[in-house]
Amino acid sequence: MERLKRAQELCRGAGLTDEMFIENMVMVYLGVRSLSLVSLPAELPGGDIIGRKIDIMYRESLRKIEERTSLSKVGLAIRTMGMSSIQRKRFLLRQAYHETLRETHAYRSLFEAAAALDMSYLPFEVRPSIQEVYFCRAQDSREQLLRLVQSRVMIRQEAWARATADTPYWLLAYPEEHEPDFMRRLGKLLGYPDCCVSSYVKERLSGKNVERRAARQLTLATKEGGFSPWAFFVKHFFPCRPDCAAAVRQGETARVALGMVCSGLAEEYARTRYARIGQVLVGPDEVADHLRNLQQLEPPAASPE
Numbered sequence: 519m520e521r522l523k524r525a526q527e528l529c530r531g532a533g534l535t536d537e538m539f540i541e542n543m544v545m546v547y548l549g550v551r552s553l554s555l556v557s558l559p560a561e562l563p564g565g566d567i568i569g570r571k572i573d574i575m576y577r578e579s580l581r582k583i584e585e586r587t588s589l590s591k592v593g594l595a596i597r598t599m600g601m602s603s604i605q606r607k608r609f610l611l612r613q614a615y616h617e618t619l620r621e622t623h624a625y626r627s628l629f630e631a632a633a634a635l636d637m638s639y640l641p642f643e644v645r646p647s648i649q650e651v652y653f654c655r656a657q658d659s660r661e662q663l664l665r666l667v668q669s670r671v672m673i674r675q676e677a678w679a680r681a682t683a684d685t686p687y688w689l690l691a692y693p694e695e696h697e698p699d700f701m702r703r704l705g706k707l708l709g710y711p712d713c714c715v716s717s718y719v720k721e722r723l724s725g726k727n728v729e730r731r732a733a734r735q736l737t738l739a740t741k742e743g744g745f746s747p748w749a750f751f752v753k754h755f756f757p758c759r760p761d762c763a764a765a766v767r768q769g770e771t772a773r774v775a776l777g778m779v780c781s782g783l784a785e786e787y788a789r790t791r792y793a794r795i796g797q798v799l800v801g802p803d804e805v806a807d808h809l810r811n812l813q814q815l816e817p818p819a820a821s822p823e
């Protein structure tokens with residue numbers, strides 16, 4: 519309990535939400551799920567502002583190097599010599615990401631909270647300015663996580679090697695979402711029920727928009743009944759149906775486990791299930807915005823490096 523308190527103080531002190539703390543730290547710490555996944559900088563408080571800071575820093579570095587106007591950028595200019603234009607842009611964007619996040623209190627606190635709970639983490643670069651960080655308990659899931667991340671790297675390398683000028687952008691942004699075996703393994707570790715993962719994979723493969731399907735189902739269910747807030751048991755997860763029994767079980771298991779360590783955490787978890795339902799109802803537009811932002815921010819790249 520002392521560890522949880524310390525971790526919660528760190529998160530709250532940095533403006534990280536209790537929802538984020540519960541889903542990504544406490545549920546993993548209590549063994550309700552083996553793994554959690556946080557997208558950075560988007561999920562930090564003020565994530566969009568952090569994203570803009572990264573963009574400004576990147577553009578400034580690029581301009582100074584290209585115009586050769588800054589002595590302070592001489593080191594960068596030397597390090598990026600011999601790189602193609604795209605490689606240089608990706609290098610500078612990655613550098614801007616790391617410099618900006620190092621100075622971000624919430625970013626540092628997230629990892630301090632993980633350390634207070636003796637949790638392991640593994641960052642994964644989705645794009646030079648976007649990382650996904652996996653959190654797991656140090657003693658068990660680390661090996662599985664390492665194998666999973668290795669698979670993810672391979673899938674992305676193969677997708678980029680196959681890419682042509684006609685390959686749609688979204689396929690290169692998240693090629694692993696079209697690999698059923700990878701998605702099943704990841705889903706299992708994240709605590710997602712098999713039926714929901716199967717639906718998700720089938721829809722992604724056939725080009726259907728899962729977010730839109732979930733919003734449609736939920737809109738109908740809120741009018742006619744037939745949904746449970748517990749089915750939406752963590753962010754990023756879409757149940758196969760708004761009343762999927764396996765997903766409801768996961769949510770209820772989480773509520774009971776949280777209640778056993780702290781009634782306040784269980785109450786907050788229950789409250790945020792309704793907030794999650796609101797997110798699913800408006801979700802499709804947000805996903806479209808996110809992809810649009812990605813396309814604007816990132817230089818068009820012919821390869822991941």
Ligand SMILES: [Zn+2]
Nearest residue numbers: 713714758762
């Ligand atoms: Zn299901």
